[in-house]
Amino acid sequence: MGTDPSLSLNFLKGLKNSPEQEVRILLLGLDNAGKITILKQLASEDISHIMPTQGFNIKSVQSQGFKLNVWDIGGQRKIRPYWRNYFENTDLLIYVIDSSDRKRFDETAQELAELLDEEKLNMVPLLIFANKQDMMMAATAAEITESLNLHTIRDRIWQIQSCSALTTEGVQDGMVWLCRNITTRKK
Numbered sequence: 001m002g003t004d005p006s007l008s009l010n011f012l013k014g015l016k017n018s019p020e021q022e023v024r025i026l027l028l029g030l031d032n033a034g035k036i037t038i039l040k041q042l043a044s045e046d047i048s049h050i051m052p053t054q055g056f057n058i059k060s061v062q063s064q065g066f067k068l069n070v071w072d073i074g075g076q077r078k079i080r081p082y083w084r085n086y087f088e089n090t091d092l093l094i095y096v097i098d099s100s101d102r103k104r105f106d107e108t109a110q111e112l113a114e115l116l117d118e119e120k121l122n123m124v125p126l127l128i129f130a131n132k133q134d135m136m137m138a139a140t141a142a143e144i145t146e147s148l149n150l151h152t153i154r155d156r157i158w159q160i161q162s163c164s165a166l167t168t169e170g171v172q173d174g175m176v177w178l179c180r181n182i183t184t185r186k187k
Contacts, residue, residue: 002160006023015051016105022024022068022069022070023025023068023069023091023092024071024089024091024092024174025068025069025070025071025090025091025092025093025094025178026073026086026087026088026090026092026093026094027039027070027072027073027094027187028073028075028083028093028094028095028096028115029075029076029095029096029097029108029113029129030075030097030098030099030104030107030108030111031052031075031076031077031099032052032075032098032101032131033096033097033098033131034051034096034097034098034129034132034135034165034166035053035072035075036051036053036057036072037050037165038074038094038096038129038131038163038165038168038171039057039070040059040173041168041171042059042070042175043059043070044155045076047165047166052076053072053073053074053075053146054074054075055073056071056072056073056074056086057071057072058070058071058072059072063088071086071088077162080111082140083115084118084120087118087120087121088120090121090124091124092124092125092127093115093121093124093125093126094126094127094128094129094178095112095115095126095127095128095129095175096128096129096131096165097128097130097131097144097148098131098132099130099132099133099135099137099138099139099140099144099162100132100135100137100138101132102137102141102147105139105144105148106140108148109147109149111149112148116153116155116156116159120187122154122155122156123155124160125156125157125158126153126156126157126159126161126180127158127161127174127177127178127179128144128158128159128161129161129163129165129170129171129174130144130161130162131163131164132164132166132169133162133163133166133169134164134165134166134167134169140162141161141162142158144160144168145160152187155179159174159177159181161173161174161177165186170177
């Protein structure tokens with residue numbers, strides 16, 4: 001059962017006190033993880049024609065004086081070295097994992113570890129969307145946590161959230177968690 005993506009904005013509107021302030025969210029993950037689908041769902045856009053991100057997408061949503069900027073950077077291997085060009089001033093990091101593609105968990109673990117070692121992302125809250133939970137062979141959030149050794153993350157607050165970008169199930173819960181934690185970080 002999906003939820004209305006615009007409901008996420010009701011939770012997000014309280015993140016900043018001043019209307020001229022913005023929240024910068026970096027949306028990363030390997031290619032085909034579902035990043036653009038999540039982004040389009042958050043922006044209440046049609047997801048019937050999804051194309052892989054070549055470069056980057058930025059979606060800005062305004063709601064009651066609040067501006068949310070989500071940067072979706074392509075996850076193809078040749079693009080990943082350029083991710084670091086987008087780290088500056090990141091308030092939140094969302095990392096999307098294709099839970100049904102177990103063969104790529106080692107690659108995912110390596111990329112995520114490199115991101116968490118980046119100085120510019122130090123202490124930035126991390127939400128991991130364990131996407132594609134609607135697929136029969138999807139690993140659970142607990143399996144992914146174990147496989148990626150997420151329990152060893154000690155330098156930031158983090159959460160893994162099972163979700164389906166296609167149905168939006170779990171996306172709302174992840175956004176609520178983000179809202180609580182960016183508010184805490186900004187104080």
